Amino acid sequence: MGGRRAGPGHMTVEATARPADLWALRMRDAAPAREPLVRLVCVPYAGGSAAAFHSWAGLLPPAIEPWAVRMPGRDARLHEPLRTDLVATARELAQALAPALSGPYAFFGHSLGAFLAFETVRALRELGLPEPVLLAVSARNAPQHRTYAGAVHRLPDDEYLDVLDRRYGAIPPLLREDAQMRAMYLPILRADTTMLETYRYVPGPPLGCPVLAYGGVEDPETTTDSLGAWAEVTGAGCGTLLLPGGHFFLQPSKERLLTHLSGELLRALVP
Numbered sequence: 001m002g003g004r005r006a007g008p009g010h011m012t013v014e015a016t017a018r019p020a021d022l023w024a025l026r027m028r029d030a031a032p033a034r035e036p037l038v039r040l041v042c043v044p045y046a047g048g049s050a051a052a053f054h055s056w057a058g059l060l061p062p063a064i065e066p067w068a069v070r071m072p073g074r075d076a077r078l079h080e081p082l083r084t085d086l087v088a089t090a091r092e093l094a095q096a097l098a099p100a101l102s103g104p105y106a107f108f109g110h111s112l113g114a115f116l117a118f119e120t121v122r123a124l125r126e127l128g129l130p131e132p133v134l135l136a137v138s139a140r141n142a143p144q145h146r147t148y149a150g151a152v153h154r155l156p157d158d159e160y161l162d163v164l165d166r167r168y169g170a171i172p173p174l175l176r177e178d179a180q181m182r183a184m185y186l187p188i189l190r191a192d193t194t195m196l197e198t199y200r201y202v203p204g205p206p207l208g209c210p211v212l213a214y215g216g217v218e219d220p221e222t223t224t225d226s227l228g229a230w231a232e233v234t235g236a237g238c239g240t241l242l243l244p245g246g247h248f249f250l251q252p253s254k255e256r257l258l259t260h261l262s263g264e265l266l267r268a269l270v271p
Contacts, residue, residue, distance in 0.1 A: 019096035022077070024067040025050045027057035036065035038104040038133060038265055041097065043069045043113030043120070045139070045248075046192035047185070050075060052110070052250070059258045064265055069093065069113075074188050082191035086112075086199040087119050094123035106134040106265055110250050112196050114140035118233070122204060131209040133268040135234075136261055138214040139247050141222055142229035143201040153193040157186060164189070167221075168247045207234040212264055214257065216249035217242045239264070 024041065040060070042053040050068035057066055072089075073082035083089040093116070101124070109117030114137035121135055152163050158176075165171040174181050211234045213227035224240050231238035241260060243253035250257065 020100035023096040027066040037063040039065045041067045041107045043109035043117045045111035045113055047189040084191050084194040086195045090119035091123045093120045098127050104133050106132045108136040110138040111140050136212045141226045150197050153197050210236040211238040213240045215242050216245040218246040
């Protein structure tokens with residue numbers, strides 16, 4: 001997988017790009033009239049990309065500047081090897097972002113992205129950066145509770161897709177029917193599932209920032225109680241909110257999610 005190159009129709013990122021620009025797409029093209037109050041680093045779900053947050057810039061207030069994480073091995077970074085070690089990937093992301101996070105910032109991570117966001121925040125703290133004003137996690141139970149261990153990532157292709165479809169209901173028929181689509185997308189999905197299932201939480205000092213945990217009302221994997229367990233990894237409090245939808249409530253409840261998240265972010269900036 002490491003030798004892949006971007007084909008026609010895929011953007012590439014120049015090797016000379018700054019690490020922060022390689023790893024994060026700033027979702028607003030034009031320079032704002034004033035400096036944003038806070039940058040929101042958005043980390044995608046398994047199989048996802050920066051495109052998952054494409055519409056957020058138009059829905060968030062100007063005071064919040066969204067940065068969408070660009071994962072290796074897809075889209076603009078298609079030529080790079082996929083990652084399967086979550087903690088190592090989080091440390092790479094932290095090293096890349098650290099020089100660019102000069103002011104208040106926050107993280108949002110959905111599903112696999114919740115664990116990546118959490119471990120990136122811990123890695124940034126190890127690098128000596130101030131902690132974010134808020135860590136928002138979504139559709140993922142707390143990391144100290146090993147509810148995602150397993151070997152689904154090792155199943156044969158058809159069984160693998162069947163399990164994911166039953167669990168999350170998000171496997172498009174085209175992925176099963178189109179050989180070219182399967183050859184491109186399935187390695188990405190499998191690498192991300194490997195990252196999730198092999199991740200091992202290591203206890204450490206609690207975060208100094210508040211955590212906000214979102215879930216879908218119809219998602220069987222999360223409940224208010226299981227999301228509330230994120231309180232155990234922070235000393236600054238944890239709030240929870242369930243929104244209409246299943247595991248991918250991120251789409252049907254997007255406007256409600258962003259309205260709530262924006263309010264919480266701006267409140268977190270107040271000393």
